[in-house]
Amino acid sequence: xxIVTTRGLSKRYPGATALDALDLEIEPGxxxxxxANGAGKSTLLKILLGLLEPTSGSASVLGxxxxxxxxxxxxFVGYMPEHDCLPLDMTATEFVAHMAQVSGLPRGAARERTAxxxxxxxxxxxxxxxxxxxxxxxxxxxxxxxxLVHDPKIMLLDEPTNGLDPAGRDDMLxxxxxxxxxxxxxxxxxxxxxxxxxxxxxxxxxxxxxRLVQSAPVATFTGETGVLVVEVDDGVxxxxxxLTGNGLRAARQGQxxxxxxxxxxxxxxxxxxxxxxxxxxxxxxxxxxxxEDLFRQNENGHATRN
Numbered sequence: 001x002x003i004v005t006t007r008g009l010s011k012r013y014p015g016a017t018a019l020d021a022l023d024l025e026i027e028p029g030x031x032x033x034x035x036a037n038g039a040g041k042s043t044l045l046k047i048l049l050g051l052l053e054p055t056s057g058s059a060s061v062l063g064x065x066x067x068x069x070x071x072x073x074x075x076f077v078g079y080m081p082e083h084d085c086l087p088l089d090m091t092a093t094e095f096v097a098h099m100a101q102v103s104g105l106p107r108g109a110a111r112e113r114t115a116x117x118x119x120x121x122x123x124x125x126x127x128x129x130x131x132x133x134x135x136x137x138x139x140x141x142x143x144x145x146x147x148l149v150h151d152p153k154i155m156l157l158d159e160p161t162n163g164l165d166p167a168g169r170d171d172m173l174x175x176x177x178x179x180x181x182x183x184x185x186x187x188x189x190x191x192x193x194x195x196x197x198x199x200x201x202x203x204x205x206x207x208x209x210x211r212l213v214q215s216a217p218v219a220t221f222t223g224e225t226g227v228l229v230v231e232v233d234d235g236v237x238x239x240x241x242x243l244t245g246n247g248l249r250a251a252r253q254g255q256x257x258x259x260x261x262x263x264x265x266x267x268x269x270x271x272x273x274x275x276x277x278x279x280x281x282x283x284x285x286x287x288x289x290x291x292e293d294l295f296r297q298n299e300n301g302h303a304t305r306n
Contacts, residue, residue: 003028003154003186004048008057010210011043018043020210021057026188030180032197032204032218033190040210041190042082045156048188049079062153075104078147082158082190086139088132092123095131096146103150110149117149121175137168144172148179154186155179161196169193173200228259230270231283242273261286 004026011019019040035041046052048061050070059066064073087095093114100110118127121141126134131142140160147155160176161169177200180187188205191197197204198218206214214221232239240257243250246269249260259266267284274281 001028002026004059004061004188006044006057006059009044009047009054009059010056011040011047011052012055017210019047019054022207022210022212024205024212024215026205026215027203028186029202030177030187030189030200032201033188033207034192034194034197034204035207035213037192038209039207041207042158043210044207045079045158045188045190048156049077050074075150076153078103078150078152078155078185080143080147080155080157080160082162084139086131086142089130091128091130092118092134092142092145093127095142096149099146100149103152105150113149113151114145117145120148121145122171136163137165137171140164140168140172141175144175148185151183152185154188157187157189159190159192161191161193169196176200226261227287228261228266228270229283229285229287230257230259230281231255232257232274233280233282235277235279239273239277239279242277243269246273258287 002025004024006022006024009019009022009024010017018038022040022044033041033044043052047054047059048066050066050073053067061073062076064070064076066073090098093111096118097107097110097114100113101107105113115124115127118124121144123138123141123145126138131139134142140163144157144160147157157176161172164172173196176187176189179185180200189196189201201218204214204216204218204221205212230239236252236255236257240250240252243257243259248266248269249262251258259270270284271281
């Protein structure tokens with residue numbers, strides 16, 4: 001059963017269209033929402049939260065009308081905004097507990113859940129410090145904690161790794177993945193980094209100029225291709241020339257040679273060529289497509305890349 005459904009969803013501003021008759025269904029799981037700046041990602045999230053009124057069409061989340069039933073919906077939805085929005089003169093405990101109460105938890109339960117949630121995101125020891133002294137990574141964890149504290153059924157995360165260094169991004173992505181896997185909470189994560197989508201998400205939704213371009217499991221975009229990646233320990237140029245001379249379609253990329261897999265005979269020719277040239281085969285493997293490949297294809301077809 002879909003947790004998010006939109007029908008003919010449009011949002012227009014003077015001189016601009018953010019969403020254009022978007023029809024979309026999202027099933028439970030961890031979903032990556034990708035698209036260029038201005039593609040409509042943040043607008044879509046805000047409409048799903050009931051924070052923006054669409055120009056036309058409808059949106060429902062968990063069976064609730066996102067606009068007209070938003071008060072009831074907010075008990076079951078957690079939202080992590082992209083931009084800084086924390087009251088820096090409050091402690092993490094005070095802020096997260098307050099947000100838990102806003103989402104419907106009684107005071108006592110809110111305090112208890114706050115302690116558990118801050119422990120889960122790695123801020124338990126720092127929970128009584130004013131957030132003005134927090135690093136960017138700690139602030140991002142507070143934002144994640146307030147979205148999680150009331151045990152929602154779905155979380156909407158807008159660029160959760162924004163401003164983080166590589167180590168901080170890794171930690172945040174691990175947290176997001178664990179929340180989805182351990183707690184069974186569905187997640188829609190907006191990100192401009194395709195490596196994050198591949199690492200964390202099960203499903204991809206790509207929108208461009210407010211319209212749906214792709215919606216499918218990530219695995220369908222990152223499967224094996226008809227190209228072999230070959231690495232030899234020496235003589236790469238000559239190895240490539242010899243393969244081409246033997247009828248294979250081969251092209252060098254750095255220290256690797258990409259070889260079109262035109263039947264099982266390609267493996268034999270690669271092996272025999274390496275033996276003739278007396279070079280060692282370091283690696284022969286079938287190349288996997290990445291989301292970057294998908295976006296390059298879309299760009300060549302006049303769709304968005306990011």
